Amino acid sequence: MLTLGNRHKPLPLTTLIVAVSLGMGIAPSAQPLQGGGRPEEGIKVHGHWAIDVRNPDGTLVSHTEFNNKLNANGPSSGADFLAKVLLQQVLFGNWAIRLTGTTAPPCPGGTAGGFATTDCWILQATAPPAQTGTAVFRNLTSVLGTTGEIVLSGNATVGGQAPAVINQVATHVSACASGIMGNSCGSLGSLGGNDPTTGRTAWLFTEHDLGGADPTVTVQPGQIVQVTVRIKFQ
Numbered sequence: 001m002l003t004l005g006n007r008h009k010p011l012p013l014t015t016l017i018v019a020v021s022l023g024m025g026i027a028p029s030a031q032p033l034q035g036g037g038r039p040e041e042g043i044k045v046h047g048h049w050a051i052d053v054r055n056p057d058g059t060l061v062s063h064t065e066f067n068n069k070l071n072a073n074g075p076s077s078g079a080d081f082l083a084k085v086l087l088q089q090v091l092f093g094n095w096a097i098r099l100t101g102t103t104a105p106p107c108p109g110g111t112a113g114g115f116a117t118t119d120c121w122i123l124q125a126t127a128p129p130a131q132t133g134t135a136v137f138r139n140l141t142s143v144l145g146t147t148g149e150i151v152l153s154g155n156a157t158v159g160g161q162a163p164a165v166i167n168q169v170a171t172h173v174s175a176c177a178s179g180i181m182g183n184s185c186g187s188l189g190s191l192g193g194n195d196p197t198t199g200r201t202a203w204l205f206t207e208h209d210l211g212g213a214d215p216t217v218t219v220q221p222g223q224i225v226q227v228t229v230r231i232k233f234q
Contacts (some may be wrong), residue, residue: 001176005053005183007079017122026062026195029095031163035060039135039190040070044152044234045070045231045232045234046067046230046231046232046234047067047068047069047070047206047228047230047231047232048065048066048067048068048229048230048232049064049066049068049169049208049227049228049229050063050065050227050228051064051068051166051169051217051226051227052062052226053065053217053218053219053223053224053225053227054134054223054224055222055223055224056222056223056224057130061223062101062217062218064214064215064217066210066214067167067208068206068207068208069206069208070205070206071170071204071206071207073204074157078173078203078204078205078206079146079218080082080141081173081175081203081205084175085175090099090175090176090178091175091176092174092175093173093174093175094123094124094126094127094173094174095119095121095123095124095140095142095152095171095172095173095177096123096124096127096140096171096172096173097121097122097140097152097154097169097170097171097172097227097229098119098120098121098122098169098170098171098172099119099122099156099168099169099170099227100118100167100169100170101118101164101166101167101168101227102167102176103163103165103167104163104164104165105118105160105164105181106118106119106156106159106160106161106164106166106219106225107120107121107134107135107156107158107159107160108159108160108162108164109118109134109159109160110133110134110135111133111134111136112131112132112133112135112136113130113131113132113133113136113137114130114133115194117133117135120135120137120156120158120159120225121133121135121136121156122136122137122139122140122154122155122156122227123136123137123154124138124140124141124142125138125139125140127174135157135159136154137154137156137157139154139155140152140153140154140228141154145230146232148232148233148234149230149231149232150231150232150234151228151229152159152171152227152228152230152231153226153227153228153229154226154227154230155225155226155227156224156225156227157165157223157224157225158219158220158221158222158223158224158225159220159221160190161220161224162220163218163219163220163221164219164220164221165216165217165218165219166210166216166217166218166219166225167209167210167211167216167217168207168208168209168210169207169208169210169227169228170204170205170206170207170208171205171206171207171231172203172204172205173203173205174203175203186216204211205232206229
């Protein structure tokens with residue numbers, strides 16, 4: 001709760017600091033309000049991924065967990081999307097999960113929504129019917145988890161003829177113009193540019209580079225990559 005200070009002495013200036021962080025990061029240190037008010041607590045967004053790799057017979061090959069962050073890199077970012085949704089400047093469309101291998105891609109020679117791609121795209125069934133292709137898997141579900149938590153789940157099958165390495169992951173969300181909803185709104189990253197007035201724009205919501213502290217995920221052709229992403233607002 002924001003406290004405005006002593007009721008008998010109005011504040012000349014009140015600064016509201018909203019801290020948004022993703023992953024296991026800690027919100028910036030509390031900043032005192034001018035006039036002796038109580039410090040701000042901040043708003044945090046936690047993101048957590050779990051990736052299971054399974055053979056076609058269902059046997060578990062590997063399990064990987066890591067945290068990720070909100071994309072806040074200017075227009076068409078996750079932070080920009082949240083702000084504009086709250087202001088009702090854009091409407092929510094569909095979620096998408098993208099799996100990338102920069103050197104050994106998981107969906108080589110694939111297609112998605114009419115363009116070539118080496119990434120695997122996991123889309124909601126409500127995404128536009130045109131968003132199909134050999135690199136598209138329309139099985140993504142989105143449900144409410146615990147209070148204030150979104151849970152995204154889906155899977156993709158590794159393509160190609162050679163081993164692949166997943167070293168980048170991302171979630172995308174389509175931002176729709178007013179009056180354009182659901183399966184009329186875009187889902188893939190290169191669809192429609194950065195203008196939500198077209199109703200066909202997908203924005204980069206969260207992203208994470210694997211490697212180092214978070215190891216990359218090695219996969220073989222035909223294996224199934226099961227992904228669960230938990231995004232919690234707190």
